[in-house]
Amino acid sequence: MPGSSRTSVTTMVTVLIGIAGLIFILARAGAPIAGAEPAARGAVVEFTPDGKLKQPVGYRQWIYVGASVTPNDLNGGKALFPEFHAIYIDPESFADYKEAGKFRDGTVLVKELSSIGSKETTSGKGYFLGDFTGLAVSIKDSKRFKDEPGNWAYFSFGHKYPLEAEVSKSPTFACNKCHQDSAKQDWVFTQNYNVLRAAAPRSK
Ligand code: HEC
Incomplete structure (x- = not known):
């Protein structure tokens, strides 16, 4: 019937206008969401419903702040931590540290351990990176860890692969x-991290 075909054309036009409108709204909505990075803050690390920390992901693309090695050779064969330690901070907390010179609530620091591999290469004798061996994390959170000294909680995912997928916080002692006794600034060993020292505001 001619009447019904006119109706269907009208319906189709209405649907097309509707789709175009929706695309327009979505495109406009996309702009503020893309710019609204701070909203993603909570997702730097994730916890299980019973409060365990899930193994962080993507931290090798965070800001690297320093590295240490305390080899057995220099510690009578009994180094407490006889590996390389590479330390990273989540990017937003780094940006905040550059402005404020202190660690904001929500700061996440990762210490990734690697074995000592070769002790000699073409440039001479030394300590050269072996394989990844372990992972530790510290988090400052005045709500979640209100009972921990300095509001810092510490997590160890192990010193041998495969690492734990999720872990409870380590005992305070x-x-x-x-860290409380020996770290230079707010439980963090900034004395060892030249990237953080250089980034802090000059007045500090
Ligand atoms: C005997 C002292 C000592 C103990 C105990 C200790 N740490 Fe540390 N930690 C250090 C030192 C020193 C550094 C500085 C970097 C380095 O040398 O590895 C450090 C650095 C760290 C960092 C990097 C951020 C920062 O605060 O400087 C994390 C994360 C960390 N330790 C986690 C842990 C966890 C988890 C435990 C317990 C399982 C632990 N630490 C126990 C001495 C200690």
């Missing part, structure tokens, strides 16, 4: 104490 096992980690927090040494």
Whole structure:
């Protein structure tokens, strides 16, 4: 019937206008979402419903702040941590540190361990990176860790692969104490991290 075909054309035009309108709205909505990075803050690390920390991902693309090695050779064969340690900070907390010179609530630091591989290469004798061996994390959070000294909690995913997928926080005496007693700034060993020292505001 002519009447019904006119109706279907009208319906089709209405649907097309509707789709175009939707695309327009979505395109406009996309702009502020893409710019609204701070909203993603909570997702730097994830916890299980019972409070365990899931192994962080993507941290090798965070800001590298320093590295240390305390080899057995220099510690009578009994180094506490006889590997390389590479330390990273999540990018937004780094940006905040550059402005404020302190660690904001929500700061996540990762310490990734690697074995000592070769002790000699074409440039001479030394300590050269072996394989990844372990992972540790510290997080400052005044709500979640309000009972921890300095509001810092510490997590160890192990010193041997395969690492744990999720872990509970370590006991306060096992980690927090040494950091509280010996770290230069707010439980963090900034004395070892030249990237952080150079980034801090000059007045500090
Ligand atoms: C005997 C002292 C001592 C103890 C105990 C200790 N740490 Fe540390 N930690 C250090 C030192 C020193 C550094 C500086 C970097 C390096 O040398 O590895 C450090 C660095 C770190 C960092 C990098 C960020 C920062 O705060 O400087 C993390 C994360 C970390 N330790 C986690 C842990 C965890 C998890 C435990 C407990 C399982 C632990 N630590 C126990 C001495 C200690």
